[in-house]
Amino acid sequence: MPKLNANLSMMFNEVPFLERFGAAAKAGFKGVEFLFPYDFAAAQIREQLDAHKLEMVLFNMPPGDWAAGDRGLACDPAKFQQFQDGVGKALEYAAVLGATRLHVMAGLRPRGVSEDQMREAYLRSLRYAGAEAARHGITILIEAINSRDIPGFYLNNSRQAFDVMHYAAVPNVKFQYDIYHMQIMEGDIALTIEKNLDKIGHMQLADTPGRHEPGTGEINYPFLFGHIDRVGYTGWIGCEYRPAGDTVAGLGWAKGYL
Numbered sequence: 001m002p003k004l005n006a007n008l009s010m011m012f013n014e015v016p017f018l019e020r021f022g023a024a025a026k027a028g029f030k031g032v033e034f035l036f037p038y039d040f041a042a043a044q045i046r047e048q049l050d051a052h053k054l055e056m057v058l059f060n061m062p063p064g065d066w067a068a069g070d071r072g073l074a075c076d077p078a079k080f081q082q083f084q085d086g087v088g089k090a091l092e093y094a095a096v097l098g099a100t101r102l103h104v105m106a107g108l109r110p111r112g113v114s115e116d117q118m119r120e121a122y123l124r125s126l127r128y129a130g131a132e133a134a135r136h137g138i139t140i141l142i143e144a145i146n147s148r149d150i151p152g153f154y155l156n157n158s159r160q161a162f163d164v165m166h167y168a169a170v171p172n173v174k175f176q177y178d179i180y181h182m183q184i185m186e187g188d189i190a191l192t193i194e195k196n197l198d199k200i201g202h203m204q205l206a207d208t209p210g211r212h213e214p215g216t217g218e219i220n221y222p223f224l225f226g227h228i229d230r231v232g233y234t235g236w237i238g239c240e241y242r243p244a245g246d247t248v249a250g251l252g253w254a255k256g257y258l
Contacts, residue, residue, distance in 0.1 A: 002225045004257055005031035005057045007204070007240040012247045018048055025052035027248055028258030033058035033238045036066070038089070042096035049097065056097040057236045058141070058176075058202060061129070062086035063105050072105025074125035075118045075154040079107075087129050094138055101202055103141045103176055104129050106154040118154060123168050130170035139201050143176040146184040149211075157185045158192055162199060174201025178240065183208050183219055190224060194231045203233070206241035213241050215253045225257075 006012070006029040012020040018040065024032055032054050037045055049056055064070025064082065073083040090102050106122060113121075130140050144161050145153045155161055161175050177200045179189055186192070193200065207217030214221035228237075243250045251258070 002228060002237050002257055003031075003235065004254060005029060005033055005055070005236045005238050007033050007238050009035040010240055010242055013243075014247060018044060021045075021048035021052050021054060023247070025054055027251060028254075029054070031055040031057040031236055033236075033240075035060050036062070037093050037097070038062060042093045046096050046098075056099045058101045058103060058238065059090075059093070059097075059099060060103045060105060061090040064107070070107070071150055071153060072107030074104050074129075075107045075122040076110045077113065077117055077121035077124075078110065080121065080125065080128075083125050084128060087132050091132060091136060091138070095136065100137065101139045101141055102129075102133060103143060106142065108150070108152045109154055119164075122154065122164060126164070126168045126173055127170055130168070130173050134172050138172070140170070140173045141176040141201050142173065143178055143204075144181060144185065145178070146181045148184060149181075158182060158196065159186075162196060165199060175199050176202045176204065178204040178206075179219065179224070180204070180206035180208055180211055180241070189219075190227045193228060193233065197231055197233060200233065200235075202235060202238065203228075204238040204240040206239075210244070211242050212244040213239075213250045213253055216244055221253070 006024040008020040012023040015023055021032060037059050064073045073079040094102060109118060133140050142155060142161055144155045144157050147156050165173055177193060182189060207214050207219050209217055
């Protein structure tokens with residue numbers, strides 16, 4: 001049976017962020033993830049986790065200036081110092097929140113930078129983040145994002161991600177397999193998961209094309225959940241979708257899983 005956690009950046013937006021922890025717990029979730037915690041003190045978030053007996057599954061390292069359009073720093077050779085600072089900040093939050101997974105966003109392809117320079121910058125960033133995180137028992141995750149939602153994002157498919165992981169050669173770097181993004185970019189979800197299970201450190205879900213809850217689009221989630229169980233994946237699956245309506249009213253698909 002899939003072990004589902006709620007993504008609080010996407011779900012329960014009917015209430016302010018710090019109230020979403022209680023809403024997720026009330027709906028039956030035992031774990032949570034979100035994009036970024038940095039607008040709040042780590043102690044405030046820790047208080048919500050403890051109050052509602054929730055596991056902190058995952059959050060992202062600082063992405064740069066999100067409001068200005070940054071979507072990560074790792075592939076930009078000019079921003080390595082900023083990336084290093086972000087690693088330190090993320091690890092400080094992870095220590096308080098008890099997180100054992102941190103997502104490193106690859107970033108947008110910087111203008112005027114060659115493919116070789118981007119690749120070397122990305123590998124350098126992953127090696128640095130992996131080494132720093134390993135000292136704290138933390139897994140670094142990388143995610144491929146579809147080119148429709150974030151045009152120009154450096155990492156777009158699983159083949160590219162696995163190639164980067166091979167050459168980075170960092171034991172605690174794993175793939176964050178997002179079913180929604182990979183359905184758009186390459187399909188063949190069940191076989192890809194089965195063949196690369198040892199490389200996958202986390203999964204996320206949403207249906208396509210609307211990025212809403214399972215059952216609203218083209219992906220056969222009942223089959224996929226059964227397949228994921230059969231191949232032996234026992235990690236979390238983050239519900240990173242935009243509810244089509246009210247979050248709780250749309251959770252019928254998860255009945256029996258929560």
